[in-house]
Amino acid sequence: MSELEDIELDALMMVIHRRYGYDFSGYTRSCLLRALSKQLAVWKLQNISELIPLIIRSSLHFNCLMADLSMSVTGMFRNPEFYRALCDEVFPVLKSFPFFKIWHAGCSSGEEVYSLAILLQEAGLYERAIIYATDFNHRNLKVAKEGIYSRDSLSNYREAYSASGGNRELDDYFHFAYGRGVVKDELKSRITFAHHNLTCDGIFGEMEVILCRNVLIYFADTLKSRVLTLFGDSLYPGGFLCLGDKESLQKANTSQLFKAVNSNVKIFRKNWDEVHSLVDVPYH
Ligand SMILES: C[S@@+](CC[C@H](N)C(=O)[O-])C[C@H]1O[C@@H](n2cnc3c(N)ncnc32)[C@H](O)[C@@H]1O
Incomplete structure (x- = not known):
């Protein structure tokens, strides 16, 4: 340059x-x-x-x-191995709570948050979930709220859905008309979409899980540190942080805030001295 x-x-x-x-x-x-x-x-x-x-x-x-x-590239069940690990290593902990909150930061046009909702539903956990899906791009949020995707794009996600551990037909979650699939209302029922800008807005409440995948990759170190600190402040001790596969905590001076649960798929957990096991950890 x-x-x-x-x-x-x-x-x-x-x-x-x-x-x-x-x-x-x-x-x-x-x-x-x-x-x-x-x-x-x-x-x-x-x-x-x-x-x-x-x-x-x-x-x-x-x-x-x-x-x-905004660099809004997204898709359903991106990196199926991440979703597998989420089901195997995070869901068992969520099962121990009557209710839990998930913040999906940088949700783009919604495909990723609906992927999560589908897997929570199949695990029998969806009714206990309160999901906040945020982005700083109003157009992305509008598409996400509508939940309307082309039939062609949805058929491309079928394989990734199965590889992620999905055990029904992906089409079951959509109404189809005019070559497009609309997310069924029951899958939207626990999700609130909201505007939130990671560069300047504050904490979003106390969460059990934060997903922010393929967003920090665009941030230089200072902004990355700010956002990871924000996530640390927004998680209960022992809460989970999920990043994208090319993202890391290194160089952000915040790596001491979290410990890795599964470093291959970038699932971390907020440090808490008494956290010894992945199950039965009381957050509240
Ligand atoms: C590459 S997409 C990732 C979407 C999704 N998380 C995924 O992995 O498929 C990046 C998203 O982050 C959002 N984003 C970028 N900067 C942001 C910021 N400062 N605050 C909130 N969202 C932001 C963009 O609008 C975009 O939707």
């Missing part, structure tokens, strides 16, 4: 922050550049600074840019 590009990027981030309230200064420069290059090509622009006059006056243009800056 040239010095000029560096200055242009700072200027653009400052404009986005002041005009629209989103602070991207803590994201890695490389991921911001990747996201911006797509929109530069679409709008046939040469330099990052040319984006400034476009977005400062037009929220429509900003929304297009925001879609790329």
